[in-house]
Amino acid sequence: MFCPLKRPVLTYLPTLTLCGCLLLFGTFLSSLAHPTSLGDGIRHLTLARLLQEGNSFGGWGDVLYSGYFSTRSSDPWFLTHVLLMPLGTLDIAIAEDMLILLLIGAVGITFLLFLRTLRLSPASQSILIALLLLGHVQFTFRLLVGRPLFLMVALTTLTLLTVLHKQPLLLLVLMTIATLLSHLFVFPLFICLLGSLWLLSLSRKRTAMLTFLSALSGLVIGLLLHPQTSNFVHYVFTIFLRVPFLTELDTGTEMHSGIGRMAAVLTLLGACLLFAYHLWYTRRASWKEMHRRGLSLTASIVLVMTLGMLLWVRMLDFLWPLLLILLAQVLSLYPPIAKETAHVLLPRWALLRKYTLGVLLLVLTVNTAKTFYSFSTVNAENALSHFTDPLKNIPEKSRVLNVDWDLFPSLFSARPDLLFARGMDPSYDYLSDPDSIRFFAAVRNPSEETDWNVWLTELIQHIPSDYLALWRAEKRRNMIETLNQNKSLEHVGMSDRIIVYKILSSTEQSAQDSV
Structure with missing residues (x-):
């Protein structure tokens, strides 16, 4: 029986799929009481709030009193912070949720725009959109931590589309x-x-x-x-x-290998190669035609980024969308190619559509559930009260030596009126002050042989500061017990996540000793 609504609904299926994914993410985010991550997202949102309130910002040197940006202040994310200013009026958790949905929307819309230029069925486009947002656990996880770099991922997709359509x-x-x-x-x-x-x-x-x-x-x-x-x-x-090539630093740098998260990447890459070879072998498309249609350009970019991911897991942010674009380009040359190739390689029962869709749905459901569960179980730890309470008695513009570089976003969001020693990847510390890296490496992997009193004295001499802040962790129990007994420090605040000390000057220390 002819159904007049069937065709229009099918035409809008990719758009509906994207909207459905956004609804799914939005529903999940609304169930969380605190930010999904204490990382870059809240750092950028806090700065956007300061700009929205009319504060001037001449670069990260306004906030950091040590390291590279304290000597050459700049804001590498200038336009990003300007664009985020409207979110500055919101509560940090709500603002981050809104940012995440905007980033997912930007990545999804630019990806959909690319698919619209290819000869693909609405169903195929919908599957590719679902794979983009839910097909790789690590990619979905990184989407949900609210890093504005996904604005650049969307812009990179538009750049490739513009080059392929020859609009210089x-x-x-x-x-x-x-x-x-x-x-x-x-x-x-x-x-x-x-x-x-x-x-x-x-x-x-x-x-x-x-x-x-x-x-x-x-x-x-x-x-x-x-x-x-x-x-x-x-x-x-x-x-x-230079930062990506400093992977040997044992200080918790983010520039580590992504080889353990490449199963899905290699699977899709293998599918692209298999389909392309089958097109050539069956003379559906020549290598020259593939080159003319831009597959060689996308494949070259994907190859470079795949090799890059062997060294840097963060390459996945750009690689995953571009890899799916390459797959879409291959399929658009001859849409039945996937079905024909499957007939050659798979048993007949596996070719039934209900089994194929069932496996796809199962993979997407497992990936989504795994990601959402990971965020839900640790969300209580992301409450900013863990950081505002220990810092509440510290005077404005005090210098806080955060020995853990990844503690900066939380401290900055809790007290943006303070100054901090570290705020970026440890590679930045190494490149601007190689001597400092030994202090931070000692904290990263504490040893029972370390004399923490000597470590503290040398650290304060190297980076003069007013307060000391560090993560609380079981492996640091001996370190914290030693610092608690040190007369150069005065305990001023503690929570389940961090501990904060005041660094006493020689005058203050003498006064306490006399008492």
């Missing part, structure tokens, strides 16, 4: 925005440069030159518009581009 002038606008958005502009810039070579190989010399010049011009304009141009340029070329 639009790249000028995109690269200008990307440069102002954050230092991660290197990703869309890389795509532009690789795209110029791809266009050159197609004998599109004029378009290739325009693509290169537009990308370069956008970069220059963005740098000139940045409020801390010289310091930002210095940061990008002397710090940011």
